[in-house]
Each structure stands twice: as structure tokens, then as C-alpha cells.
Amino acid sequence: MTRHSAALRSPALLALVLGAVAATGFAPLDIWPATLIGLAGFAWLVHDAPRLKSALWRGWLFGLAHFTVNSNWIQHAFDFQSAMPPALGYVACVALGLYLAVFPMLAAGIAWRLGRRAGFVPDAAFILILAAAWIGTEWLRSVLFTGYAWDPIGVVWLPVQAFAGIAAWVGTYALSGLTVAMAGLMPVLARRRWWMALPALAVPALLQPLSYLRPTSPQIAASTPRVRVVQPDIGQEDRSEDDGPRVLDALLKRSGAPGPAPRLIVWPEGVVRDYIEDGYPRWIYGLHSARSVRAQIASVLGPRDIALVGGTALAFDRDDSITSAANSVFAIGAAGRIVGRYDKAHLVPYGEYLPLRWLLEPIGLSRLVPGDIDFVDGPGPANLTLPGFGAVGIQICYEIIFSGRTVDPAHRPRLLFNPSNDAWFGTWGPPQHLAQARMRAIEEGLPIVRATPTGISAIIAADGRLLATVPHETAGAIELPIPPALPPTLFSRIGNPMAALVALLFVGLAVALRRRSR
The missing domain is CATH 3.60.110.10 (Carbon-nitrogen hydrolase)
Incomplete structure (x- = not known):
């Protein structure tokens, strides 16, 4: 493992930019490769932090930009409220981002504390711990203070039906963790062989056109509701x-x-x-x-x-x-x-x-x-x-x-x-x-x-x-x-404990990889 010598001149500004870039993967823009790039940069930025406080700060700034951009529609709600000025809507977007940014901050802090190795570049173990922490904090965001589960990261895969379909097995929060792992591992793999990072972008891009294909509709009786x-x-x-x-x-x-x-x-x-x-x-x-x-x-x-x-x-x-x-x-x-x-x-x-x-x-x-x-x-x-x-x-x-x-x-x-x-x-x-x-x-x-x-x-x-x-x-x-229902999915039977299982699997793999590298 080579020693990490990169010095970031403006890590705070970079965290804000990466958060905003990651937000463009959601509707209506649907630029899902940008989300992968933003998350990959986020992972390296967190690992690069010299202290826990710096890692938390970078995670919070990433979340602030990410949620402020993604929740800009909230301002429009203030246009219909006579008791408060519409301009307050812009303040509300940022205020919501200030709170929601706590959850990427927590994921960054957990990954830095448990997965970082000082003097080294990020490895697969660090990325897996970050992905597990992301699953946990994204779920926490959905329940804390009645919950605000808007736009978990896994939603960016809807343009790629084959990837979005993973949610039928493990749910959206686990799919978000898989996305963080995929994004973070791109530069880790590229450091060994540059072409090893290509599947993370190329495979979904090749599968995306298949999402627009429609199966042949069966004959439906005239009396069908x-x-x-x-x-x-x-x-x-x-x-x-x-x-x-x-x-x-x-x-x-x-x-x-x-x-x-x-x-x-x-x-x-x-x-x-x-x-x-x-x-x-x-x-x-x-x-x-x-x-x-x-x-x-x-x-x-x-x-x-x-x-x-x-x-x-x-x-x-x-x-x-x-x-x-x-x-x-x-x-x-x-x-x-x-x-x-x-x-x-x-x-x-x-x-x-x-x-x-x-x-x-x-x-x-x-x-x-x-x-x-x-x-x-x-x-x-x-x-x-x-x-x-x-x-x-x-x-x-x-x-x-x-x-x-x-x-x-x-x-x-x-x-x-x-x-x-x-x-x-x-x-x-x-x-x-x-x-x-x-x-x-x-x-x-x-x-x-x-x-x-x-x-x-x-x-x-x-x-x-x-x-x-x-x-x-x-x-x-x-x-x-009325469209037919499918048989109950694995996720519909088990629910969000599937997300916990995936997070535990990531942590177990991270521990195994670290022991193997000793």
C-alpha cells in the first residue's frame, strides 16, 4: 500500500462541490454517473482528513450542498403561505440542508474512526465501512424526529432498471450502501489496474437502454377491473x-x-x-x-x-x-x-x-x-x-x-x-x-x-x-x-432488517480484508 501524499488546498470547497454534483443524479436531471463520481470523491476526501473533526466537517459540508440542491423545491411551498414571505423558502432550503447534513457527517466520522489507516490511501476495507455507515445513517434519517426519508441515494438507479431491481431483495437503504461501495471502490481498483474501474460506469450505462424495453402485454379480458x-x-x-x-x-x-x-x-x-x-x-x-x-x-x-x-x-x-x-x-x-x-x-x-x-x-x-x-x-x-x-x-x-x-x-x-x-x-x-x-x-x-x-x-x-x-x-x-402484483419480494417479507444484514456483511468483509493484509 503506497503512502498518501496528496494535499488538498481547499477541502471544504471541494466537499461542497462534490455534494452538489452527487445531487444531480436524482430526478429531474437523472445524471447517475455524477452521483458515483461525487461519492467517490467524498470517500477519498473523508479518508484524507487529518483528524476526526476534519472528517466530520467535510462530511457535513458534503451533505449541506447535497441536500440544499436536491431539496430546492421546498422554496415553492412558501409561495402559497401568506403568513410567511416567499423569500423565507430559500432560507428553509438551507436550514433543512443544515440538519440533514448531520447524517453524511455521521457516516464520515464512523468511517474515519473505524476504517482509516493513517498514512495510507483508501482501501477496500475503508470503503466498505463507509458504505455500512451510510446504510445506518440513511435509515436513521428516515426515523429520527418522525423521519425525513426523501431521496435516499439508491433512488438514482431508477433509469437503470436492472440495478434498481436490487431493491426488491435488500431495499432502498441497502441499495444506497451498495452504491456508496461501488463508487468508492472505483478509484481503489483503478489504482491497481486503471481499466478495473470501468465496469462501475460502463455496465450500468450499457444496461440503461434495456430499461426502456417493454414486455409484451398479455391478453386481458374485457371484464378485468x-x-x-x-x-x-x-x-x-x-x-x-x-x-x-x-x-x-x-x-x-x-x-x-x-x-x-x-x-x-x-x-x-x-x-x-x-x-x-x-x-x-x-x-x-x-x-x-x-x-x-x-x-x-x-x-x-x-x-x-x-x-x-x-x-x-x-x-x-x-x-x-x-x-x-x-x-x-x-x-x-x-x-x-x-x-x-x-x-x-x-x-x-x-x-x-x-x-x-x-x-x-x-x-x-x-x-x-x-x-x-x-x-x-x-x-x-x-x-x-x-x-x-x-x-x-x-x-x-x-x-x-x-x-x-x-x-x-x-x-x-x-x-x-x-x-x-x-x-x-x-x-x-x-x-x-x-x-x-x-x-x-x-x-x-x-x-x-x-x-x-x-x-x-x-x-x-x-x-x-x-x-x-x-x-x-x-x-x-x-x-x-389494474396491473398485476408480483409474488411477495424478499424485502417485502423481511423489511429493513435486510439493510442491517447488508451493513453487517460489509463490516465483516472489511474486517476480513484487513486481517488478510497484515
């Missing part, structure tokens, strides 16, 4: 109380006409302004009773059709004052009756509730979603059992990003419905959100149907392929036979 996804292209600014009738009319017009097969018609989150349930105080309903709204929805349904409609459910005290709200999906049958309801379980902090309201509200902070009443959480991943369609799992918006926590393990559904309100998310957020839904399809072996107000709505096959989409900021609808 279908799903129809409606995207009205109604922006957040066009959804006031006065816009309710126009929005409902736009949804109804694109819901199609009944046919010989039962249809599952799915609408987005956050567009129906009227209340769906009966039994509320009269002052709540205004001009439109819940029964009349449901009757309008039922008017486009055939006798075996069911509509899944996003809405808000309210709870009241004895004085008819609102005590809480739930972000819900209602299943409405052809007779205009509610046949099922799901309440969102994993709520968005600062979006659906304000953490530490007693402290933050007096200093002028508020939720990004207008309103003073916080939403309450539902019981967790659950299904709606719908006549003619079977068990349909529901994951509202943000819930779909949490690997291993999207399906009721005791009752596997035939598909997942993911209504979302991506109108808040600018131009980068919607494709990133869609990408994470595709990863859940791969992990669970289940088709996923996404409906959003402004895009990107999609019907996703159980292997993560996009079967049909409505583009961003486009009004339209897509309808297909």
Missing part, C-alpha cells in the same frame, strides 16, 4: 372555497364513462374543497351538502365503479367547535355512499401540523398548509377492502417515501394508491416524488397508482416501470387494467 387516474391541473392558487364547483367539475369531466369492466376512479389529494361526510354542523357545509357532493361524484360511476377521493375529515366537541382534522381518502360507491375511509398516518411536520406550536407560533412561524387546526394521524398502513377490487392499500402523499413502512404486513393488498398534492413542489419535487413511489413498487412487488392535481400522475407496474403518466402541469386522465 380497470383503474382511471384523473389529473385536473388545478394549481394551489386555484383552490379557494369559491373555486370548489369549478374544481369538482374539472374532476368529473375527466372521470370518463362507465364500461363493461368495473373502474376504480382515483382523484388527487387536496383538490375537493367540499366535505364528504354527513353529520357535521350545518355551518360547515355552506351551499353544498355532503350528500349533494357525493351524488355528483356518483353521477359518473357505473354500477360496479368506485371512486377514491381525497378530502378532509373533521372532529367536533359538544359545542360544535372543530377539535381536529384528518387528511383522508374516501371510497364512494355508485349509490353515493361512503364505503371506506383511510386517514393519513405519517403527517408532515410544518405542513400538516406545527411542532412545538406553543413556542413557534408566538415568533411568527406557522404551517405551510393554511389553517390553525393541526391534523391528527391515523392508525398506520392499512387497506380499504372494496367490492370488486379487493384490498387496496392507501399511502397519502409523503407516506410513500418511507421504505418498509408502506404496506400492512399482515394483509398484503393487490395495489397501492398514492394520492398526492405535488402542486407545492415546484418542478424538481414531482419527479423526485414519483421516483420514490417507483422504488416502493419495486421493494414490495406491488403496482402503485399516483394521482396528483398538477402532476406527475402515473400508473406504475409492480417492477417499478411507468405504464402510463400524465405529465407535469397537464390536464388529463389515464386508464388501464
